[in-house]
Amino acid sequence: MGPRAGHGVSTDDDLATFAGTGGAASVRVAAYLREQILRGHLAPGERIRQEEVAERLGASRLPVREALRMLEAEGLTEHEPHKGARVPRLSRHEVEVVYKMRERLEPLALLESLPLLDDDAHARLADVQRRIEDNDDLDRFLELDREFHLGTYSGCHIDPLNAMVTRLWNSTQHYRRAFVTLGGRDRMWVVNSEHRLILDAVVRRDGADAERFLRGHIRRTRIELGHHPAVFGEEG
Amino acid sequence: MGPRAGHGVSTDDDLATFAGTGGAASVRVAAYLREQILRGHLAPGERIRQEEVAERLGASRLPVREALRMLEAEGLTEHEPHKGARVPRLSRHEVEVVYKMRERLEPLALLESLPLLDDDAHARLADVQRRIEDNDDLDRFLELDREFHLGTYSGCHIDPLNAMVTRLWNSTQHYRRAFVTLGGRDRMWVVNSEHRLILDAVVRRDGADAERFLRGHIRRTRIELGHHPAVFGEEG
DNA sequence: GGGGTAGATTTCGGATCCAATCAGTGCCAC
């Protein structure tokens, strides 16, 4: 284990996050690990030892095992018998394919969601977009960007579709972070104008435009991301 | 629990299937349940009690719990805290959306797989298609149809993509069975000619045609399926 | 000095026991 900060030590933060959430222990453990992974505190390829997590959260290993299985369903961990769980590491090609999947699936999600988004939802989305533009922190940007996109699909309560889109976001979260951190900052105004176009189409309930703009938005992100070798740890 | 045949009784078949597979117990339990669900022995909405499965397979409840989580990741079961696992029941609209997802995702899978399928793979696919045309059993048709389609994607070893496509097939397996059983038989020659078109395009390595034919194939199936109320238990 | 193997340690997988929660039932009051 590397000497990364905040690792191997049970901070008060950890326990607060854990205890703060109600419900079954396995669900709470899952929520804790989910946040750790999405926030980038656990990197792709990193192993997750059941005992360590259990000890840190004051639970036994069993709910940790259950939690890891739940996360597996969300694309956040992977499992190998007798070898344990890790955060999946995607190859450059795999990340690219996930983005291609997003190009096809998310416009569908938006299309299905579009007629069900009311004025209230539109206002919330506009607010999120305003906060993105006012924001200057990269980590916060990742959160808000996710909130914006998944928010535009929130009208459609089709479980299989939403679950899959969320899964795609989950599995590429780390690479998105690396991309934004490394040099995506210059691209932010492009992202914002594209968001504006999408939001406009959503408010107008123009399905064809919404679909087109969203597809283009994801496609351009994929291409830009593909040009950054460092995102995939290929800078050597 | 209904008086359905082969339910609640540990047949020799069950144990043979279970013991026959190697590997960890949870993996074997998962394989057993997976087959039960895909073969239609467990219907959507049906509850799966851990103890019953454990007893039937001669294992403890723990590997059953793990297996249920694995199946959850494959879209074959769903879980509610303190209420246990069930086979998911999809609404008409949900099934339709899953088919729309397939319309978008599977052509991508085929496109990614296309350049990697060699002559050997082509021969195997042609053989499967021949067996579909020679076949007269509806259950066998379901198996072979699945083998054909998933086989065309087998060249692409991108885990996220293949896993998702498989998941989509899993979650609609029951509705496909109901459809085929009820009246899809007349449509079989259509299915077969469409398969031939797809196979041809695959062999010619014509991505555009393959994608187009496949999308149309899934789309037509979705529309036909939508016309059968009984598939969704709406015949009252 | 390098590679391979055997032992020790670590970590995961499974069994059993106990606690928590839910559903169905019957009783009582209104």
Added chain:
DNA sequence: GTGGCACTGATTGGATCCGAAATCTACCCC
């Protein structure tokens, strides 16, 4: 007669203990 409540049986969730597999290490042989 109906609605609500408490109780009981059934079922899942969690803890602890034990066994099995993999990894790491140290040692020996080449």
